[in-house]
Amino acid sequence: MSIDRHQEVVALLDWAGRWAGGRGDVAGLLLAGSWARGAARDDSDVDLVLLSDDPSVYDAASLEEQSALGAFVTTRDWGPVTEWRFVRESGLEIELCVGTPDWASTSPVDAGTRRVVRDGVRPLYDPRGLIAGIVDACAG
Template identity: 45%
Template sequence: MTVGNDAGMSARLKGRRRAVNALLVDVEQWADEYDGVKALALVGSYARGAERMASDLDLMILADDANALANEDWFVRLRPDARFIRAANWGPVRERRFRLRSGLLVELNFASESWADVPLDAGTRRVLEDGHRILYDTGPLRVAASAVGIDR
């Protein structure tokens, strides 16, 4: 999955985009290899193609056991330079935020498959409508997005 078009973009932002694309490839591969992951989506400004240097990279991960994945071990193995910043809980979503040596903030959001149950709750709808790109899916995100006409 490649993020956006580089035309008219600063060299710094082009470099950031290359780093994001490499990270997305690694996270997609991890999701494909980890049996418990049901779906992975890029959400927010990178999904919309509206990122700036200050933008964070937001990923939504649906899993059989979201709480078990909401630790830093697997992500730090993918990006050893990642520094854990904070943990927060937003209803059914477990957020884990990291900063990479490059300065990129990566927000990992974990929830069970029920996060994408139709009809969507207001929070899920808002996240998907704000921009999303499905990177890996065994079914729940495509059904949710297409059921409400926001399949992007």
């Protein structure tokens, strides 16, 4: 992996954690996938999961205002979360999935959530311990 891409992602994750921490609706933010488990390549996208008490406040326009994310590309519904995909000028793609704190419910753990967690996650902002709780529930 190039040093430039690594530095770009580190700066993005630092920004994302501070941004989430400054929002009253955010119950948690995590990094998932290859970047979380240390297996990313230059062409790997950045997968973020944002748990919000009010996911309805997020739409393409409001998220695109966050210039760190890049330009809005598309959205997809994944049941408990909605994916908002962005691409930065560098070509780095960011997948921001927004859902409620129920995504991290441990009684019972949703099969899709379990797959995401077991594939690798890293908490970026976890004021309520939801991410730590779901990681513990999925361990083993």
